[in-house]
Amino acid sequence: MSYEKVLQAKDIIVGTKQSVKALKQGIVHEVVIANDSDLKVKRMIESAADECEVPITYVDSMKKLGKACGIEVGAAAVAIIN
Numbered sequence: 819m820s821y822e823k824v825l826q827a828k829d830i831i832v833g834t835k836q837s838v839k840a841l842k843q844g845i846v847h848e849v850v851i852a853n854d855s856d857l858k859v860k861r862m863i864e865s866a867a868d869e870c871e872v873p874i875t876y877v878d879s880m881k882k883l884g885k886a887c888g889i890e891v892g893a894a895a896v897a898i899i900n
Contacts, residue, residue, distance in 0.1 A: 820850050820875045824886040829899035832887045834859050837897040841866040846897040848873050852880040855894035863895045 831840045840846050849867045853876050867874050880892030887893050
């Protein structure tokens with residue numbers, strides 16, 4: 819389900835650092851986080867999303883999330899832009 823949200827989104831930002839930056843800019847509608855990503859990475863994104871009151875959706879696989887974004891590598895996080 820959440821992979822489909824990423825596939826259908828018009829604008830996304832892929833990656834942890836870029837997602838956190840976008841969250842702080844206030845342009846993120848929702849964040850998608852892979853459960854198999856590094857715990858430190860997950861905590862960083864969760865903290866930024868909670869601070870900005872942005873909903874978080876979790877998916878199982880970084881590899882599948884990366885594929886949904888159209889990249890060849892795994893993605894720990896994806897920010898869906900307003």
